[in-house]
Amino acid sequence: MSARTIRRQPVETGVSGWEALAPRRFPARALEGGQSADWLIVGAGFGGLSAARRLRQLRPQDRIVVLDAQEVAIGAAGRNSGFMIDVPHNLTSGNYSVGGAASSLLEISQNRMAIAFAAGIAEEYGMPATTFDPSGKINAAATERGLRLNRDFARSLRQIGEPSETLDAAQMREITGSDYYLGGVRTPGAVMIQPADYIRRLAAGLAGEVDLFENSPVLSLGRKGAVWEAVSTRGSVQAPRVILAVNGHVESFGHFRRRLIHVYTYASMTAAFPGGAGAERWALLPADPMGATLRKISHGGQSRIVVRTHFTYNPDIRVSERQVARIAAQERRSFDERFPALKSVPMEFSWAGALCLSTNHVPAFGEIEPGLYSACCENGLGTVKSTLAGMMAAELATGTDSESLRQFRRQPPPARLPPEPIAWLGIHSVIRWHQLRAGREG
Template sequence: MNRPAKKVFAASRLPTNTGVSGWVAMLPPRQAKPRLAGRSTADVVIIGGGFAGLSAARRIGDIDRALRVAVLEAGVIGDAAAGRNSGFIIDLPHDVSSEDYGGDTIAKNREAIEISRTAIALASAVAEEQRWGRTIFDPCGRYSVAISDEGDRHLVKYAEGLAALGERHQLLDARGIADITGVETYTSGLFMPGTVMVQPAAYIRGLADSLRDPVTVYENSPAVRIEGDGGGEWTVTTPHGAVSTGRIILANNGHAESFGFFESRLLHVFTWASMTRAFDPGHLRGQRNWAATPALPMGTTVRRIAGERGDRILVRSRYSYHAGIEAGNGTLRRAGAKHDQKYNARFPTLADVPMEYRWGGAMALTWNAVPAFGEIERGIFAACGCNGVGATKATANGIAAADLMLGRKSRLTEIFARFEAPRPLPMQPFRTIGAKANLAFKEWRAGAE
């Protein structure tokens, strides 16, 4: 009788970070949990300690507290992509408008909202349990802001779509949005109350620390090899240890491709952010805590963050494609220069308040905007391909992957089962040429927004 063939998936690269995340820098140094050492066993191994991986662990613990779960984080919890997020857990799709706003479009948007609100429900439950204050978890809603006629028109059209969905919202004129932001830059705004704002590094740290035995989080423990015996048992190896299991959740987003999964199906895009040093709140009128996404896609996201030592402004703009999931300091400098332009145009009264931190964060997109999800090998389940809005979609991906792995039918598994598989991308070099051209065109189209 022939033995089943062994399968080996070895990591071709490990995650790297570019720049210093202001979110991490504002926190006390983390006392990292121990790394994986020696040999052990677990019922489930989760590769990745970000929004997807930790949400999956939380979900498993809520459903079956007897399962031994090992979460492997390559670095320190909160230092990687999750702690480089802008902190928007958004409940509404970025585009709810359609020329022929039919029933199918409404149904798809309502399912997208249901996915997002499932993620928010998990985050809210953890925040209530851990008694987090608003500096970590703030259900304050968000604004979408415009600084051009085209942006104004887009917000009106978006509001019409929200009205068709029965979603609460409030359109603001230039005076109304100026009262919020404290600047005269914006020509209109749209308030949507369902978004939760988080301090992403603090949130991820807190989520990891909320997990209880038999869930164990290992930091500085990158998975470098996944080996299967062909019979359903897997061994995940790290530089200093190994853990055997029958089930794995792959929650490392774009780095799933580093193991050979979803090859030529993930676009590796970095987003870039800068954060000012703290300033006297009296130097900028308006509300001290607000968050705004741009009216047009690929525009500029802005947050004002209140703190005990003063307030800060976060600016996020610029997107860049990097096939090797690694971006250099040159890209960071160019993005930072663009941030300074956007910041100075919006906040002229803060001309003497410079940026203190600049950083980049990786995300993974699929051509057809679906998650890289499902059982991809016997006993290996993927929760990858966040397609932007990582705090929301990655959280939902993790919840859905946990449900699928446990054989539990839920609304998320029902919705996710209808998604297409990620489509193959064009061959190189056409993929790189096309991705860079597409990003450049969308940024050009966003203009001053």
């Protein structure tokens, strides 16, 4: 057996506020000794746990083992903004305007299938509105350019028959309690989730049906005959079929090299405060994709606001504490400009979270070796795209034919990147230009 050594493991920087507020409802177990299973899933985020749930639906008698290098929700799954978005949302395009009607309608259909799958999970496991809230989202504009981008977005939605609602400055003030915004476009199909709590509740719900081992990084993965073996720190798992749901770290397993863009985004969450800042809960995306994403969450008479800004290109898939602190200071200024009455409210948590993109906006998906499947590269919308990829990987690996799977498989592979340092210079320059152009939207 020729096993591939996985030398690069996930490294997280800063404490995610979402994870800090999400209680664990089950004890953590690490892999010990030798195990055998029908299925091995590597990664317990949106992709991996969605694949596990879909496998339970398709093969209820099979034994499924899930390995995660960290504890559930400490990684990327608990570090995003918590938007499950149905309409097109291409971070690399410079705007959210819908492209061709056929491709846009297909993407919306796929996104809504993933959201419906997640809604079934939320209903079955009794998730409250603070964890899973089908409230829609608002694209908020703080500049004239932002208003133009919103008009283009609303017009492109109308052209494919999708509803939206245009909000003026007064309506935005009523919702957010801030004079910062000139207008907004509300789309009704998005779901707001507390991502870490959603993932932990899903993991708890799967307990007893799936064997989940945390703090069990895969150190090597190889195939002998018809069986794969994953070796961890204190144990191993043998299974004939493996699903990699590790997002950008699929490169660490030797696949899709020089085809994935590793980007980090950054967030800060305030300490709890009573009242203020408009409605009880709201969710704002920036009219310009490189602007600031904000969410207000409330529970028990106390509120918090999360602000997400800035992107950096990090091909080594890690960032420093210094980088997080530097951007947290920028987020503080961005927050204070929007909510001057809350300047005395401290930021309690600041963190970085990894994104994986491809230049042609497609996933790293499919059977990449016999019995080895990839459900990776979410292109900046991990909650939905990873859920979808996990579902589709389970269907592909079980030979379950569906029109949804056939459509999903028609996508090309991620395009190859230019060599370094050309890629770094190009990607860094594009990010920097877009962030400068975003201006007050950031």
